[in-house]
Amino acid sequence: PDILHYAQVDFQGGHQGITRTYEKLRPEFYWHGMYADVEVFVKECVDCASGKGHPQNPGPSPGNIEPRRPFEVVSMDFVTHLPKSDRGNTFLLLFQDSFSGFVMCKSMRSTTAQDVAEVYEEQVFRRFGASSMLKHDQDPRFMSEVFTRFRELLGSKQRATLAYRPQANGQQERSVQTVVRSIRAYIAEADQSDWDDHAERLMFALNTSGSRRAMLSGYTYPKCNQG
Missing domain, CATH: 3.30.420.10 (Ribonuclease H-like superfamily/Ribonuclease H)
Structure with missing residues (x-):
């Protein structure tokens, strides 16, 4: 999830679509079912959905990072x-x-x-x-x-x-x-x-x-x- 979060959500990711997010990942990462995982992640992105006029989910964003160290x-x-x-x-x-x-x-x-x-x-x-x-x-x-x-x-x-x-x-x-x-x-x-x-x-x-x-x-x- 952290890798997908980096590629799609952060400032450099820029909330791109499925294909662009996948292409951003492909040179450095690979795992079985990667494209399908990217597709699910992008479709569930709360900020992307709200930007396209869909109702915003009031719950936490699926891409939220669970902190593993102080001030992360x-x-x-x-x-x-x-x-x-x-x-x-x-x-x-x-x-x-x-x-x-x-x-x-x-x-x-x-x-x-x-x-x-x-x-x-x-x-x-x-x-x-x-x-x-x-x-x-x-x-x-x-x-x-x-x-x-x-x-x-x-x-x-x-x-x-x-x-x-x-x-x-x-x-x-x-x-x-x-x-x-x-x-x-x-x-x-x-x-x-x-x-x-x-x-x-x-x-x-x-x-x-x-x-x-x-x-x-x-x-x-x-x-x-x-x-």
């Missing part, structure tokens, strides 16, 4: 309609590693494609390298623009898959709900002007829980992120 798959969510903080922030952008549950956040004044690309570079890329997949619940056209901006920032091609996820689920949903509940409660009970500081403290609390420390303990990250 990262989910992204926005928390909106927050009161303006002393720093002028009204949005909170959340990233979560699907493998370990590690959560990162960035309070923001605006959420243009350029802004989101810069935050992804700061929060994810500089610290952990490029993720293979970014799951999101935003407009796919907006997210494509985000990664166009990101590639421009780096001056190179960043190959990653954008997996549209209409609704958060499982671990990601629980973490997002925890963050939202905590911030909303803080705003209701205390001075609203420093909710962004509270959000950063909340990330520390979530990420230092025993289960998440254990998930990350066997992995080494770039020295610039070690403290």
Whole structure:
């Protein structure tokens, strides 16, 4: 599935049809029934179906990668309609590693494609390298623009898959709900002007829980992120 995902779904694959996807694979790969597998995969591609005007499957894309290491798959969510903080922030952008549950956040004044690309570079890329997949619940056209901006920032091609996820689920949903509940409660009970500081403290609390420390303990990250 990962090979088919690379050939058809990611930026270089470009959601091509059955024949072009098969021809992309043929010089490097072969297995019995390969053409039939390509045909099934392309026909089941959620993004391709939605682009052609068919109803979009609300469930996960068949090409989604199951993470095998930290930060291979990262989910992204926005928390909106927050009161303006002393720093002028009204949005909170959340990233979560699907493998370990590690959560990162960035309070923001605006959420243009350029802004989101810069935050992804700061929060994810500089610290952990490029993720293979970014799951999101935003407009796919907006997210494509985000990664166009990101590639421009780096001056190179960043190959990653954008997996549209209409609704958060499982671990990601629980973490997002925890963050939202905590911030909303803080705003209701205390001075609203420093909710962004509270959000950063909340990330520390979530990420230092025993289960998440254990998930990350066997992995080494770039020295610039070690403290």
